[in-house]
Amino acid sequence: MSNPTTTVSMRPPLGCAAVMMQVLRGELRERELPFTHQREAIAQVLFESTRHLSADDVAAALRQRGEHAGKATVYRTLALLVELGLAAEHDFDEGFKRYETQVGAAQHDHLICTECGRVSTFHHPELDRILAEVAAEKGFETITRQVKVFGTCSESATCREAQRTYRETGPIS
Amino acid sequence: MSNPTTTVSMRPPLGCAAVMMQVLRGELRERELPFTHQREAIAQVLFESTRHLSADDVAAALRQRGEHAGKATVYRTLALLVELGLAAEHDFDEGFKRYETQVGAAQHDHLICTECGRVSTFHHPELDRILAEVAAEKGFETITRQVKVFGTCSESATCREAQRTYRETGPIS
DNA sequence: AGCGGATTGAGAACCGGTCTCGAAACCGAT
């Protein structure tokens, strides 16, 4: 048994964003795709954020850092990150997409408040099992899945109010 | 004990579409909304189809019947049917929405083949339980939910081929 | 530094979907 206080690696903690950036660099190299300044900057913004960012949010964040990337580049890069498995794309029915860092295969799902727009996440291991079962049963090879629960949260007074109204009157008021 | 061959109702079978149309008529009356020719025609198209129709599909189906309704009317009517709970809206990541008849509260979920576009449905009772649990735990009042599994089906040779390729090479080929 | 090929960016194009507002349809009451 090894001494629990002994660590194998003494590398200084890089932080999640830095690790992700290393991974990105490697993935690009492997595919012989250039690691451009824009790709770095856009990935940086995404990796350092814990929120779900729209393409516009990313562009705004870049501007705030004194960086700049064309609209087309932002979209292209986000699509690339999704392809590489480093980002996940979400559609919360707002009329546009949102993106977030995807660390490994750590699947999680979303609760979306239709009142205030807050998005909270959850992970339920049984979900994975059930969906895998269903797919297997149907001869389906799963690539990805989306589980979204729309409703009203209880974070703010207005949302709690909406909850009450909804419970009383149903979908049409 | 009643004779099992005795039926309570002797009404001739109307067919699902006709029943749905009766329900629509009732819902509109109840809300004092006019039962217009266009609303009838659009609902008819949807109720008689077992597929997931886009707004464009609906317009095309109308044309084929010699009917016609403006784009705005098609969208407005589909939105109305959703509000009334007679239709369900789906987003299969195609860049537009699809609609299908919603009979009662029979929730079901979708497997979407990214190769051929086929959509198959499933219902797993445990899903309802799990999602209700999660919502309750977070103080969330559910309005609706979406469970979508994207992947490749085994219906056609090309899809099975894609399955094999995907299993071997992962998301990027 | 120089080369070949991929990326970038400004803006146009695209495309679902929504909005506008005069014309037409609906429906209950006369």
Added chain:
DNA sequence: ATCGGTTTCGAGACCGGTTCTCAATCCGCT
């Protein structure tokens, strides 16, 4: 049946997110 007030309808303008275009630029390698 018809009248009138109210609602819906429809053609097309409009909107906003996303993709496309293509010349200029950048990347990575020697």
